[in-house]
Amino acid sequence: MQFDEAPLSIYLHIPFCHVRCGYCAFNTYTDLDDLIPAYVNALRHELEIIAANNPHQETHTLYFGGGTPSLLTAHQFERLLLTISREFKLSDDMEISLEANPDDLSFEYLRDLRALGCNRLSIGMQSANADILHLYDRRHDLQKVSDAVAAARKAQFENLNLDVIFGAPGEALADWRPTVDALMAFAPDHVSMYGLELKGGTDLRQRVDRGELPRPDDDVFADMYEYAAEVFERHGYVQYEISNWRRDAKQCRHNLQYWRNLPYIGLGAGAHGFAGGLRYSTITAPQRYIAALADSAAGALEFPLTPAVAKHRVVSRADDLYETIMMGLRLTREGINRSRFSARFGQDFVAMFPEAVERLGALGLIHVGEDRVRLGSAGRLLSNGIIREFVDGIMA
Ligand code: SF4
Structure with missing residues (x-):
């Protein structure tokens, strides 16, 4: 298959959060919620520009990542989805995923998203341990995760992922087991499990470097991973990627596109893309991203470039x-x-x-x-x- 004959995937980055988590190194901003309406308009314009020269016949996955996509209203999702369905030819079995924080998820909100066609929900559970959630600066507790899972099921989400993180500073295997138990009790369709990475510039990294928190231990990391992997397998989950498990055929098709090194476009501030033989990244600051897309004409640049692209290189x-x-x-x-x-x-x-x-x-x-x-x-x-x-x- 020629490269541009492969079905395309679309990633939209929503770089807004209410609080920055202690481990977070993503391109996201707090206190910029006022920009969201203008940002949604800029995203729609970027979609129109990129679609003008899109050689791909079909798009088969769409992923709203962040940041916190669940800070968008259902109406804002509707406007984005209308633009996407007008500008791209979508496959009949389109996967539309959305990352969400548990405390944003009421039944009414999820019902509206489901009615718009969102069919995969990824909830950031992270831990069942209140002290660890506090250490991570997360806004939710375990009850919020439970409520969000119940609301998602009631809203007919049949493809539900829960994200968890192991290896917090000071977390022992005995502390981790209740998180694995709680995760299994929620019976998600998919699990993503990541070891905590202490990335440069994050609050947790600085606290560990200053000696205020213990440095996570590699052997404990390995024990936690193996313990959870065994429990997942006992509960009927099939591992298909180093950090991901599925039940039935509920693998994340969008992420499979990345792992198979197939083309995807990334839109929004600080997004990355790989299409048309190029790898590229966009302007990171939301204000500058919005400004770059104001008044720019569609179709002026070659696919997949837009006025929001900050860097690109030909893939050798x-x-x-x-x-x-x-x-x-x-x-x-x-x-x-x-x-x-x-x-x-x-x-x-x-x-x-x-x-x-x-x-x-x-x-x-x-x-x-x-x-x-x-x-x-x-x-x-x-x-x-x-x-x-x-x-x-x-x-x-
Ligand atoms: S919710 Fe996600 S993107 Fe936002 S600060 Fe926390 S880890 Fe980062």
């Missing part, structure tokens, strides 16, 4: 290989599809990396099948190192 073969391997090996069941890899790069994956494949295969860290190369179960906790074995040579 080495970049493309790097992304395909790095993302593909995260897919624990699917891995790197050897026939798709050969069609894209003109050479079989195993023939391209014979020594690394043999060495890592002998150690059980990767599994080489006739049509795929994926991590072995022993390799899941060592995925970063294994991925580096392949990609370091490419970028050298």
Whole structure:
């Protein structure tokens, strides 16, 4: 398949939050809610510009991420969705996902979103432990998550994800188990579980660096991950990515687009995209993003560029290989599809990396099948190192 024949995915970034969480390094802003109406208009204009030269026949996933998309009203979602359905050809089984904070989710709001076509909801639960939620500066408690899940089910959301984070400073395995139990009691269709990353500039990182909080321990991290993975499996969840589990066929199709290194456009302040042979990122500050889109004519730039794009670069073969391997090996069941890899790069994956494949295969860290190369179960906790074995040579 030619690259621009693949169905497209669309990501819309909503960079507004009421409070900045202690671990958050995303492009998001507090106290800018007043900008939301102008921001929604700018997003609609950016959608029109990008659609004018879009070569993709069809769009099959749409993802509202943030920030906090649930700060938008149902009417603002409606205006965005009307623009998208007018400007893009949407597939019949379109996945429309929305990230949400539990305390924004009333039944009436969710019912309206569902009626607009949103069919996948991702709620940031993060922890069941009140002290850890406080440490993270989250606004909600466990009861709020319970209420949000009940409201989502009543509103007919049949594809519900819960996000959790393990490895808070001072969190022990015994503290983590009740979060896993509470998560399973909510019976979501999908679970995303991430180890806490202490990114530079975040409040938690600074507190750990100053010695006010203990530095998380790698061995405890590994125990928490393995414990939760076993519990998820016992409850019928299937792992399909290093940090993601699904029930039934409820994998996140939008994120699969990233992991398969397929094209997506990113709109909004501080969004990233990969389409038309380019990787690009947009202006980060919402005020400057809105200003860049004011009065600009549609169709003046080549797809996927818009006046809001701050940086872009042509994707070289080495970049493309790097992304395909790095993302593909995260897919624990699917891995790197050897026939798709050969069609894209003109050479079989195993023939391209014979020594690394043999060495890592002998150690059980990767599994080489006739049509795929994926991590072995022993390799899941060592995925970063294994991925580096392949990609370091490419970028050298
Ligand atoms: S809600 Fe999400 S985006 Fe907003 S501050 Fe917290 S982690 Fe960051």
